[in-house]
Every structure is written in structure tokens, then in C-alpha cells.
Amino acid sequence: MINRLSNQKIGVQQLKSLARLEVALAVLVLAIAAFAYNLYQQAQEAKENQVTQDRRLTALQDDLIFFESNNDKARLQEELKNLRSTPAPASLPNYRAALSLGNRITEYAQGQELPLTGFDREDFAVKLGETEYSAVKFTITAVGNEEQLTGMLELLKEFPTATVRTLNFVRPRTSAEDARSGNWQMTLNIDVIYR
Numbered sequence: 001m002i003n004r005l006s007n008q009k010i011g012v013q014q015l016k017s018l019a020r021l022e023v024a025l026a027v028l029v030l031a032i033a034a035f036a037y038n039l040y041q042q043a044q045e046a047k048e049n050q051v052t053q054d055r056r057l058t059a060l061q062d063d064l065i066f067f068e069s070n071n072d073k074a075r076l077q078e079e080l081k082n083l084r085s086t087p088a089p090a091s092l093p094n095y096r097a098a099l100s101l102g103n104r105i106t107e108y109a110q111g112q113e114l115p116l117t118g119f120d121r122e123d124f125a126v127k128l129g130e131t132e133y134s135a136v137k138f139t140i141t142a143v144g145n146e147e148q149l150t151g152m153l154e155l156l157k158e159f160p161t162a163t164v165r166t167l168n169f170v171r172p173r174t175s176a177e178d179a180r181s182g183n184w185q186m187t188l189n190i191d192v193i194y195r
Helices: 002-007 012-069 073-085 095-111 146-158 176-180
Strands: 116-128 131-144 162-170 184-194
Touching (some): 095 146, 131 146, 146 184
């Protein structure tokens, strides 16, 4: 039977069909190879992503352990309590410096020919947090134009512990001359904390 097959001649049609079959097999092998290569690339990317995610997770876990071990709420509360109970910081002015605000205001008023229709000073104590501080309160009433009165407020920049408690601007009704000239009456209450 082998002799019969070997003696038979293969025709052109048979060669064409064998060639088509070989081309189809070659295309199929190439498609399978491309698909396998694509899967291999995706697997490599997935491995790299997994390694990156594992590193991030490890870093986050290390950070969490660090923060948990360094978060001593009781210690922090004790430090806060100590800070609140400490005496006044050295940056607070002394009594003489606190009183100098009143002197600066009267000097400014004299230089601007700004009438002070009211000026009062009172010493008192103020509690900030758990600590009590000494303070001086100035109550000032002045009549003048906007520029003069706001210039007086600029003096407060020199006194960082000065706190404006109330500030009122009204048109004065006491004098027709004041009303015509566009003057305002300013009432100002200032507290200055000192040590």
C-alpha cells in the first residue's frame, strides 16, 4: 500500500489544498503565539502591580505602627495641662508698658488736635484658659474725622496684647459744628494684658 501511495502523483489541486492548510495552520500558530505573548505581558504587569501594592501596603502598615506607638494621648493631655498652668510668657508687657498705650493715645490726640471727650482707665484681672492675668482697660471717646480716628486705631499695632472689646462710630449730635464738619464720635474699649 505504501508503494501505491508513493507511486501516485500528487496533483496541483491537492498541492493547493495542502498549501492552504499549511497557511491556515501557520496563521493559527501565529495567533496562538500572539495571544500567549499578550497573556504573558499581562501576567508580568500584574506581578509588577502586585509588588508595588505590597510595598505600599507595607509602608502604610509601618506608618500606622509608628503613629500608634507615638500617639500618647495621656502624655499630650498632661503637656497641655502644664502649658495652661504655666505663668505668663515673658512676651507680655509689664504694667508700665501697658499703661503707655494710654500715653500714646493722649499724645496722638494732642498732636492731631483731636478732642478726647472721654478717657478712663481701670485695672482688672482676666482669666484666659486656666490662668488669670492682670489687665488694664481703657475707655476712650474722641471726636474727629475718619482719618484722625483710624490713625488712633493704628497705634494698637504697637501693643500686641491689646484687645479691642468694643468700637463704635456715630455722628455726634451734641454740636452742630461737629455734624457739619463731617466728624464722627468714636467710642473705644481696649484691654491690655500685662504680667
